Amino acid sequence: MKVLLVDDERELVSTLAERLSFRGIQADWAVSGEEALSLAEKNAYDVAVLDVKIPRISGLELKRRLHAKRPSMNFIFMTGHGSEDDYRNYSAETGEGSYLVKPVNIETLIKTMNTLLKENRGEP
Amino acid sequence: MSWNWELLGETGLQFFGKMSASISHEIKNVMAIINENAGLLEDLTVMAEKGLPIDPERLKTQASRIMKQIRRGDDILRGMNRFAHSVDDPLRQADLNDTLGLMAALSGRFASMRGVTLELEPSSAQVSMITNPFFLQNLIWLCLDFAMGCSGPGKTVALKAERMENGARIRFSKLQELATGNTGSFPEERVKALLQALNADLLMDREHGELHITFSSRAEG
Numbered sequence: 001m002k003v004l005l006v007d008d009e010r011e012l013v014s015t016l017a018e019r020l021s022f023r024g025i026q027a028d029w030a031v032s033g034e035e036a037l038s039l040a041e042k043n044a045y046d047v048a049v050l051d052v053k054i055p056r057i058s059g060l061e062l063k064r065r066l067h068a069k070r071p072s073m074n075f076i077f078m079t080g081h082g083s084e085d086d087y088r089n090y091s092a093e094t095g096e097g098s099y100l101v102k103p104v105n106i107e108t109l110i111k112t113m114n115t116l117l118k119e120n121r122g123e124p
Numbered sequence: 125m126s127w128n129w130e131l132l133g134e135t136g137l138q139f140f141g142k143m144s145a146s147i148s149h150e151i152k153n154v155m156a157i158i159n160e161n162a163g164l165l166e167d168l169t170v171m172a173e174k175g176l177p178i179d180p181e182r183l184k185t186q187a188s189r190i191m192k193q194i195r196r197g198d199d200i201l202r203g204m205n206r207f208a209h210s211v212d213d214p215l216r217q218a219d220l221n222d223t224l225g226l227m228a229a230l231s232g233r234f235a236s237m238r239g240v241t242l243e244l245e246p247s248s249a250q251v252s253m254i255t256n257p258f259f260l261q262n263l264i265w266l267c268l269d270f271a272m273g274c275s276g277p278g279k280t281v282a283l284k285a286e287r288m289e290n291g292a293r294i295r296f297s298k299l300q301e302l303a304t305g306n307t308g309s310f311p312e313e314r315v316k317a318l319l320q321a322l323n324a325d326l327l328m329d330r331e332h333g334e335l336h337i338t339f340s341s342r343a344e345g
Contacts, residue, residue: 008236009153009156009157011157011160011161011189011193012153012156012157012160015157015160015161015163015164016160018164019160019163019164019167022167022171053149053237054237055236055237055238055239056237056238056239078156080148080149080150080152080153080156081149102152102153102155102156103152103155103156103158103159103160104156104159106163
């Protein structure tokens with residue numbers, strides 16, 4: 001599995017990438033929408049994990065642009081909202097499904113990524 | 125002249141909510157970074173248990189990263205505490221330089237999201253006045269929000285408090301887009317209500333790309 005992590009908090013994504021690498025998952029990271037788009041140009045990622053709020057571009061807009069480049073890419077949003085219920089209200093109009101509330105539990109993140117990939121492959 | 129309490133109350137509540145939400149998002153980020161750094165320490169420990177030696181320098185780095193985030197969180201919470209206490213007294217001595225510093229800190233994430241840098245210009249003299257601190261912060265925020273939308277190609281908004289002959293002034297400068305851009309409905313009714321409540325005036329200097337809030341009374345040195 002190849003993962004792209006995007007958040008303007010450099011220390012968050014770089015450390016998370018290292019921890020994922022310990023678990024056999026290759027993860028690149030970006031701190032801006034521009035960096036993320038540039039990385040996606042060169043690499044085919046299975047999953048992108050995006051912060052909902054990134055400077056100068058919303059996470060949803062970034063998702064749209066990444067999806068245009070890599071239609072098979074799966075997406076998970078990380079949010080600083082108080083709870084998943086709060087975020088569900090926020091995302092109701094956008095129809096976004098996969099999201100995790102910060103601070104993210106790494107095992108939950110990996111499980112969510114695996115579930116998305118299985119769904120994408122049509123596995124039960 | 126009577127104040128529009130309903131509008132002031134509604135505007136104030138919106139402002140309080142917006143700042144509180146932003147602060148909570150920032151604290152969530154701090155916690156998320158501490159979570160990852162602590163998690164990495166745990167990972168390294170598990171690897172050590174399996175026979176992989178830990179580099180002590182690595183442990184030091186991880187510990188200092190956690191300490192850094194704790195200091196960051198403490199700074200955020202101190203700002204939040206000052207902000208929350210600004211509703212304690214309807215009138216209080218307020219230092220405009222301090223208030224601008226607090227508002228710049230509270231607005232940092234909004235500025236960052238818009239790719240704008242906030243530049244606090246040091247004031248040569250202390251500028252203090254008796255005022256309603258919460259209304260003052262609310263007015264500064266609304267003007268700053270507008271100013272960020274008018275910042276020029278460099279995307280910088282400069283803020284400065286100045287003592288005037290008969291009062292004090294807050295100056296927002298480097299707003300290059302003010303000369304050419306459409307300022308929309310600004311200043312809206314809520315800005316006018318706050319200006320009235322603070323006995324202040326607003327001036328848009330389009331030629332120099334500046335916005336001034338002038339306080340005509342109760343300013344002290």
